[in-house]
Amino acid sequence: MNSKKLSFQEKINLCFKMVIGSTISWELAVFLGSKYPYLAPISLILCLQATIVKSIRFGIARIVGTIIGVATVIILAPSLHPSGWSIAVLMIASLLVPLFCGANATSLHQIALSVLLVLEFEHKLSGYGMDRIRDSIIGVVVALLLHLLIFPPNFTKKAIIEVEELPNKLEIMLKSLATWLEAGAPQKNYFNSEFNLLHNKIIDIEKKINQAKLSLKFNPLSKKSKQKLFEAELLLKTLSQVNVDIDVLFKTIDEWRKSGLFSKKSEEIWIQNLLFIESSLRNWNEEKGMSDFVFNETFSNEKFAHAADWHGQNIISTLKQSPPLPTLRKRFSNSDS
Template identity: 45%
Template sequence: MNLRIKSFIQDNGLIWKTPIAAALSWELAKWGGSNHPYLAPLTVILCMQITISKSIQFAWQRILGTIVGVALTSSVVPFIGLTGWSIGLMILLGSALVKILRLDNIVMSQVTLSVLLVMYFQSKMPTYPLDRIRDTVIGAAVALLTHILIFPPDSVKKAKNDISKFADHLTMYFFKTAQWVEAGCTSMETWT
């Protein structure tokens, strides 16, 4: 019984770890002085992936994209203002920079998202750019620590189950092939 409960808790980790990490990241962002603490749980939600390696990869890409987008926008927007054309220009510059640096498309989406949001909110809330970076780092750190330290996903178990299913499937087709050969390789027989 104890093993079943532990297995249930571990197999459904994303369901219960995400809200715990989101709540914790909100409180840490508020404690850190953020005026926009929703950015930390947003990052938690995005960074909680099915495997630890995917979570680490997404967290890194989100942090990098956010920093690049905020830095680019904060340095250029005071000179060009906020219009639809300036938004388009900044997204183009951010996308081109990501392409020149040969970064991943996820980084590009984080850069362009940061460009848009910082352009819009910076004039209304001057602390937004700093809050965005700080809260993104807080959210990513909380997501990763929660995911890694509290009932980490068991990728080996999943891989073992997948390989077992594949082996069963392959065995069935070998068996059907052998039957087909024994029956004289008739062209009319179909498999499902």
Template identity: 35%
Template sequence: MNETKQKRKLYVMNTGILILKMAAVSGLSWELAELAGSKHPYLAPLTVILCLQTTVQQSIQFSYQRTIGTIIGVVIAAMLASILPINGWALAFLFLIGTCIPALFKMSEVIIHQVALSLLLVFALEQQSGHYPIDRIRDTVIGAALAVLVHIFIFPPDFTKEARDSLVQLTDNLSQKFSKAADWIKSGCELGEGRKLIHGVHTLQEELFQSGKDMEKGFKSIKFNPYSKKSAVLLTAYRDYLHHLKHASAYIEKAIKMIEIWSRTGNMSAEDQAMWASQLQSISSYWKDRKNKISNLEKKVKELTDGTARSILYDDPVLLQPSLPAGMEAHQYAVSLYTDTEELLKELHH
């Protein structure tokens, strides 16, 4: 429940900032367009609305594409519109000619769409107002420039907190998977329950995959952000931590499958069950401890660096050691080599 409230709070905050930016910059761009002599000042805030994207990088990219597309479209329309009749077939001919030019230079689809939009509006409105073509170019530049500058320097988007909250939730989920697997072993490794555990792990792995995509969104959100030094260090630590979570989820899946097979052979003793239940429970506790560390990482140090982040997350006196049954010490390397070889041969046969 607390995690849901935190997500809602971050969403409201980010959305509120975006709305305030959109309102303020739209008004400012209108006034600047009028001061620059525009007879169509609404074109500037229109560009602001379109160019204020989720991240600064996306805003810069769209602003560039809209500006280039607008210039190309206005120039082509200004050259041809005056000699064409105002009807649908003339517009179709104008689109065919105008959009082929950016396509020949392998420009993006966004630029092609912006060219088409400018062709349409200049074609339809130039005869009503001779100022429209130059106004469209000038106001587009004003709106795009303002949108980018404000997005960069005033509360730039930063999704570092969302990445952290996602990892906290995933860590808690992973800890529970190890704890439930330990309880399952204690209760006798019932087949149906084992299948449910595997299904739960697969769901977790899908969430981890999505978290990886969200992490990349976080990195994109701080690109061109002049205040993002600390966020960059945090995101680097989070990405490294996510890698550990993925390895742990792969391990628990393999462990459950192997213990299930072992149990069905009838060769798994009560001592083996107790030992492996204890082993998985200790790993569960390890991840529970990591959950606290990752959630408080930002608060632990004032000047965060890659080294301090790693030391806070991983350098502690709690070191996990794999459990071995009595008498197995001399055979552990042979067993490990056998297991690795078996995995290789299975992979070669797929």
């Protein structure tokens, strides 16, 4: 299907579609007069891609590539027998025009495969070329209908689960920063690498949301899932902003501390502030409401103090303006996706 790791349920769905689809496509090929009905299930199995969009793209490439490959052999080499040179000449002839017309790699693969197999079997198996075209169409059509009507691919839930994990990671980061300050802000720390990991995680989640969107194209049952993905994107945007503010906040405090201007009083205030932000994020995530605790400011004109205060306040402001994750969980659990 593709390199994406499938859940056990998705593997069951794939196996079911291959079994049912192979049976249907074989019988249809026989009914329509095919002498080589195994070609239809082959096309079906290959066409069952991760999403409906990918299946459509592969199906079109399969059909078009097969037609071009068969036509090339029938027109240019009706009396040729397979050899290295004849295969090379026919492949060049069949691939040049599609190549310069912008055909994708899948189409080129299917053209080359059809040239090779039709040249080999057309003389041995009468009518192989035309059967290959008809049976490829049968397999592709059956595969697309199965994908559309039975367990259509939907990666929405996977993407939302990834978003749900982010608040806990940010809470741990905030608590770790407070502990770091409480321990006297030792020179050696691991926060830069941790922030890099979080940044990469957010990028990965963005990709999974885009994959989920792709899985919903042409999906007849996707209305509710599209709404959930829209909400997940809004939540990811909120958490991404929180992550950026925490990152800048750490770097500001670290530079402040290294400058020698970070007083004991400022340290105590920022330990409390970090714990307050962590508590606020946890309450927001658990839908308990934001605390009325007044955010402590250092009341200093230093550039470090102003920057730290602004990013700390911005985290609280961002959370107050955004819906909590449990709302998304409840809505998703009641959906049919």
